[in-house]
Amino acid sequence: MQQIYDLVIIGGGPGGIGAAVEAKVLGLKHIMMIEKGDNHSQTIRKFYKDNKRVDKNYKGQEIELQGSIDFRDGTKESTLNYFDSLLDRGEIDSAFNAEVESIVKEDGEFRIVTTKAGYRAKHVIVAIGTMGKPNKPDYTLPLSLKERINFNLDKCSQNEKLLIVGGGNSAVEYAIELSKTNNVTLNYRRDTFSRLNEINLELIQEYNGQEKLRLRLGMDIVSIENENGLVKVNFSDGYYTIYDRVIYAIGGTTPVDFLRKCGITLDNDGKPEFDENFETKTKGLYLAGDIAVKSGGSIAIALNHAYHIVSHILKSN
Template identity: 70%
Template sequence: MNCVYDMIVIGGGPGGISATVEAKMRGLQSVLLIEKGENHSQTIRKFYKDNKRVDKDYKGQVVELKGSVQFSDGSKESTLDYFDSLLDNGEIDTAFNSEVESVKKVGNSFQVVTTKAGYEAKNVIVAIGKMGKPNKPDYPIPPSIKQLVNFNLDKCSQGEKLLIVGGGNSAAEYALELSKTNTVTLNYRRPTFSRLNDINEEQLYAYDGQELLRLRLGVDIKSLENASGKVRVNFTDGNFTVYDRVVYAIGGTTPVDFLKKCGITLDGAGHPIFDENYQTEVPGLYIGGDIAVNSGGSIAMALNHSYHIIEHILGQR
């Protein structure tokens, strides 16, 4: 530990990057961004298909950006380019391929230990996302078909009979994109969508009407079985269908174990406890981005979290 940073940010997504940029622009010169992946924005890189639309806001809930970092709707590629430019122009200190093992407050500073090094900082922001740990179904996935059950699009190929499971925008966009080269069914356990933006919802029903994909709504999945090297999906209505591959897009979960390693107190539901300044019960330890909201997080919300956190840190100086 050669120096004491003014601030360390854990998580290289939009929220983490905006926090470091905002801090540097507002006078906190000694700032470090730590990311366990080999590059920033791992959720976008891993879970977003090429040319996938990236929205600033969630489901039309327009958020007015408060800080210095501005962002507008774009594609996967344009979004990554934008955050590349922020890191380059801001000359941000980064530690990629560094997974945080613990955060502990000792006296007036934090000891941050990673798989590669140890650091010390006056303030720490935890700005990791949820999608790095995707939700999984309650029923077991037979080991013999695990290679045919995915939580992203990495292994999908053309000409497959696919079942996409989920009712959010990621599930909708997976289905719309894959239906161009595959036979696709989108399954959602509720009878109607409640979390889609208007464009995705309109396109889904249009594609369903044109028989470019099939919507299977209002029915849940009971279990999966191996059917001669394919996936038999048993539905709660007593019917079943055999697919080449099943792709789950059912959101992510709060990484409870990691938050505990950072010394963050959780409530009975496993959600982090923090105040109106996004400060946890440990002074100087903040939380922002997806893990600071129970549902409906967005890039705009994450950027504003960063702005308010930096405002509070500067106010404590």
């Protein structure tokens, strides 16, 4: 039988690490932490220069830590070392370089599908940051086309001529979904798809065969221009096409799309919905850290979220 975890944590930042440590301290036995990067604390590693100061609080806030973690102000290096020591103490399973594709609750338990494997859990904490941004192409995107160039599905409507750019699962899922109500072309610079799961590969071949959407493979985009308010796309084969909208799905973090994949509802402002215990409308599914604050998150806040959520899980059992 596949292991059913008491808790699966999505994200290896302060909120995720805090949740793993507090869960172990407070008595949960089977814990898994999933991180899409190759190590924990990706935001600190990527966005902080060497020896940069790392503060417990944010812009003068004074927040008292409630749990068992005694985090103090330090440098990038001392902070990473401290989090290393916390993770090394406990028997916590982890999966790095694993990106979550979906979270679904079925028959009272969660099924988490990642690019590496699938997991089952009684409870899930999503503890992702908000500093990540979608990847953008090397060529210039005209500012005048800002409303016609997307990095998620937020502004898409119907009956538009669309170009989706990318060769991963997100790009294919965008193309398939939008082709139901739009004229869609999917552009990928390679001749074949190499990163798709079996379902998406089968679907894209089926849709292309039925001409529900067109594939434009093996060519790159050279430049983007404004053509009378529409998007003129110049390709490396010397031809160009004019589209109503271009949607890039070439990697990077797009929190709105990710939250939807996790089954988390959003309010009218596109913010995730959760209660005073940081529990979403799906019972047993929680949010922690930057993703669960309106503005001004901090390491101290993330650690307190973790303690509060784990305490709530134990009370609810």
